[in-house]
Amino acid sequence: MNKKPIVAGNWKMNKVPSETKIYTDTILDLVGHVKSVSVILAPPFTGLFEMSVEPPFYSAAQNCHWEDSGAFTGEISINMIKDLSISYIIVGHSERRQIFNESNDWINKKVRSIITNDLKVILCVGETSNERKSGETEIVIKNQIEKGLKSISDISNVIIAYEPVWAIGTGDTASAKQIEAAHSFIRNTVRDNYDKRNDIHILYGGSVNSTNAKELIQINGVDGFLIGGASLDANSFASIIKIVDLV
């Protein structure tokens, strides 16, 4: 791999704020010395106040609204996130798309606003099990990328996470062949729409754990991971960080 890999932990709606500090202290004790990997921790919004880390550790929000302020009850703006010195925002996670009905249009508004605010975005894409079975994987991914990145001219602050929906939280990791094919397709789609030499990070997500991480990180085109379940336990997340640091 010719760029520094990224290991990102998406806590989803888990851990109260007081657990955040204990978790972060444990991670820094275990792997605070790593040099060859960037680590991103995405607690719920309430946990972000308790998280203070320095590179190569970063914190991330799991969502945002695209407007700076206004009458949007229950929403959090990018301004608010930026004021906490947070550098990354995850957008378009399949749970947001499916449970909260987020459209590619909304996702694009978020991505545009994040880029305008000079933050980095982790844009999640991936097909459902039915879409894969009916041979639509590439159509779905292309659509999510092209609509998600519409009107964005500079994608240097964009990271794409390939997360097949059927592999998320199921223990059913995609095969090396499926991952390599999807990552290569994503890379080519990005290159077709931007610079041919474009080399943004493409992460894999979907049942990554400390047992399969070593094999998965060696797949051609995998620049790191977006991890849900296995990021919740500091020891298991630290083992994955160590594995990626050594690759």
Ligand code: PGA
């Ligand atoms: P998982 O979740 O690692 O629990 O499969 C990944 C994700 O939702 O980002």
